[in-house]
Amino acid sequence: xxxxxxxxxxxxxxxxxxxxxxxxxxxxxxxxxxxxxxxxxxxxxxxxxxxxxxxxxxxxxxxxxxxxxxxxxxxxxxxxxxxxxxxxxxxxxxxxxxxxxxxxxxxxxxxxxxxxxxxxxxxxxxxxxxxxxxxxxxxxxxxxxxxxxxxxxxxxxxxxxxxxxxxxxxxxxxxxxxxxxxxxxxxxxxxxxxxxxxxxxxxxxxxxxxxxxxxxxxxxxxxxxxxxxxxxxx
Amino acid sequence: xxxxxxxxxxxxxxxxxxxxxxxxxxxxxxxxxxxxxxxxxxxxxxxxxxxxxxxxxxxxxxxxxxxxxxxxxxxxxxxxxxxxxxxxxxxxxxxxxxxxxxxxxxxxxxxxxxxxxxxxxxxxxxxxxxxxxxxxxxxxxxxxxxxxxxxxxxxxxxxxxxxxxxxxxxxxxxxxxxxxxxxxxxxxxxxxxxxxxxxxxxxxxxxxxxxxxxxxxxxxxxxxxxxxxxxxxx
DNA sequence: CTGCCGGTATGATCTGGATCATAATGAAGC
DNA sequence: GCTTCATTATGATCCAGATCATACCGGCAG
Numbered sequence: 001x002x003x004x005x006x007x008x009x010x011x012x013x014x015x016x017x018x019x020x021x022x023x024x025x026x027x028x029x030x031x032x033x034x035x036x037x038x039x040x041x042x043x044x045x046x047x048x049x050x051x052x053x054x055x056x057x058x059x060x061x062x063x064x065x066x067x068x069x070x071x072x073x074x075x076x077x078x079x080x081x082x083x084x085x086x087x088x089x090x091x092x093x094x095x096x097x098x099x100x101x102x103x104x105x106x107x108x109x110x111x112x113x114x115x116x117x118x119x120x121x122x123x124x125x126x127x128x129x130x131x132x133x134x135x136x137x138x139x140x141x142x143x144x145x146x147x148x149x150x151x152x153x154x155x156x157x158x159x160x161x162x163x164x165x166x167x168x169x170x171x172x173x174x175x176x177x178x179x180x181x182x183x184x185x186x187x188x189x190x191x192x193x194x195x196x197x198x199x200x201x202x203x204x205x206x207x208x209x210x211x212x213x214x215x216x217x218x219x220x221x222x223x224x225x226x227x228x229x230x231x232x233x234x
Numbered sequence: 235x236x237x238x239x240x241x242x243x244x245x246x247x248x249x250x251x252x253x254x255x256x257x258x259x260x261x262x263x264x265x266x267x268x269x270x271x272x273x274x275x276x277x278x279x280x281x282x283x284x285x286x287x288x289x290x291x292x293x294x295x296x297x298x299x300x301x302x303x304x305x306x307x308x309x310x311x312x313x314x315x316x317x318x319x320x321x322x323x324x325x326x327x328x329x330x331x332x333x334x335x336x337x338x339x340x341x342x343x344x345x346x347x348x349x350x351x352x353x354x355x356x357x358x359x360x361x362x363x364x365x366x367x368x369x370x371x372x373x374x375x376x377x378x379x380x381x382x383x384x385x386x387x388x389x390x391x392x393x394x395x396x397x398x399x400x401x402x403x404x405x406x407x408x409x410x411x412x413x414x415x416x417x418x419x420x421x422x423x424x425x426x427x428x429x430x431x432x433x434x435x436x437x438x439x440x441x442x443x444x445x446x447x448x449x450x451x452x453x454x455x456x457x458x459x460x461x462x463x464x465x466x467x468x
Numbered sequence: 469c470t471g472c473c474g475g476t477a478t479g480a481t482c483t484g485g486a487t488c489a490t491a492a493t494g495a496a497g498c
Numbered sequence: 499g500c501t502t503c504a505t506t507a508t509g510a511t512c513c514a515g516a517t518c519a520t521a522c523c524g525g526c527a528g
Contacts, residue, residue, distance in 0.1 A: 061371070061375055063375075063379075069374065069375055069378050071371055071374060083364050083367050083368070086360070086364065087361065087364050092368055092371050092372075093371065116353070119350065119353075119356075122353075122356060122360070123350075125360070126356070126359070126360055126363070127321065129360070129363050129364065129367065130317045130321050130363065131321075132367060133317050133363060133366060133367055133370065134317065134321075134326055136367065136370040136371065136374065137295070137305055137326055137327065137370065138326070139374060140303065140305060140370065140373060140374050140377065141295050141303055141305075143374065143377060143378060144303050144377060144426050147484075147485095148484080148485070183504095183505070183506090184505070184506065184507095185504095185505080192378050193485070193486085194485070194486055194487080195505090195506090196485085196486080196487085196506095196507085196508085197484090197485060197486080199505090199506060199507065199508090200485095200507085200508080202506090203506080203507065203508085380514095381514075381515095382514075382515070417474095417475065417476090418475070418476065418477095419474095419475075427515070427516085428515075428516055428517080429475090429476090430477085430478085430515090430516080430517085431514090431515060431516080433475090433476060433477060433478085434477085434478080434515095436476095437476085437477065437478085469528105470527105470528090471526105471527090471528085472525105472526090472527085472528100473524105473525090473526090473527105474523105474524095474525095475522105475523085475524090475525105476521100476522080476523075476524105477520100477521080477522075477523095478519105478520085478521085478522105479518105479519085479520085479521105480517100480518085480519085480520105481516100481517080481518080481519100482515105482516080482517075482518095483513100483514105483515095483516080483517095484513105484514100484515100484516095485512105485513095485514100486511100486512080486513080486514095487510100487511080487512075487513095488509105488510085488511080488512095489508100489509085489510085489511100490507100490508090490509085490510105491506100491507080491508085491509105492505105492506080492507070492508100493504105493505080493506070493507085494503100494504090494505080494506095495502105495503095495504085495505095496501100496502085496503090496504105497500105497501085497502085497503105498499105498500085498501085498502100
């Protein structure tokens, strides 16, 4: 694993020069996690910056009644938990691997000084945090959308935009493939409904609707219908 | 209105020295709004940083079905909309005055340069953003809490913490007074229910429950009961 | 004074999704 | 192979809160 190459892929570092990055290389540690592994837990002290290199993770808050609220799903090229690390506070939520995941970690102390001495990096982080902020506002907006079906459609529209790949459906038409290993349970948490409800919706969509469940992902067979569902006010 | 004094009240500037702040003073503009006035609208371009000096405002997103989702309520000493301004994007939500409000505005360009040249200010903003971030996560967590009554209790607990004032109830016991002019409709939007539901809950609480509605605020007559309601899992 | 309007109040009905229950699938380990 | 456990599936019932409808109150314009 070429650490430098991996780092370069991260948007956060794309404008940072070699001289700044080189001395840090040795401090970075590559870690791997399997599906279901906890990358960190809510409440534990944030000591390392974490960069997702490969795979997807979810950031979630667990309530005392056992249910969880997913704050976001993050994939390759994303920085997670830096908010807590930078602020030297405990993680406000847990991070769990949704599939096999590779991350780069660097100890807070080894990175903090560099950040402060590198305005470009500070700016990049600030920008990143604002984007995260915007995403949270968006998400807040989403979870309050009235019907469960609408929220689910919205969710898939978002995935489609961020990680969709056009694929032929065989009958001459085109669909969008989303490679993300989300169980019905994961989906239910993302749209804030019970598992059964998510299952019912996906079952319906699997036979008549606009989405088909694949081996480890989903195919949107009719993007237009999906969009219409997500927008139907009511 | 002494601009410098107003600025000093803002947490964002408390550690910034006079020399840095002085040259900026002339660029600040004081603006006043009445209850219901729009301070900015979702979608419009963010050109000015806005600091709330007096009064409270709400940041809300209006859905195409006419309903609104309140993202937050901000009072004196708070910075609003800076995320959009800093990022040079359109406001992701609208800002509306909840009562008579005084704000300080400064043009993006006049402030931006100073930020970049003043690490302490950049740090302060970064810190502020993280706090905002944390608050959003908290809010996301809140709106997904099951029952409406619980959410309402939670809301008042939060207000109580941030702006409550201990007051005697007359019968020897103590309550907490919250001076914030929220209508039933405002409350309903904050906890994401219909107006009627908010009215029913407040009516109930007014007679038997832990909260009394005042002229332009609320009195929590029994903080313990309120806390218990907010925590009851179910 | 009267009519209008926004906020408050309350009752009657409807419904989406939670909840409970039961079962079929399917991968993982022995 | 068989057993175990998680996931998917589907049906039956229940309820918080939406929705609809009606009414009261206080301020304000004419």
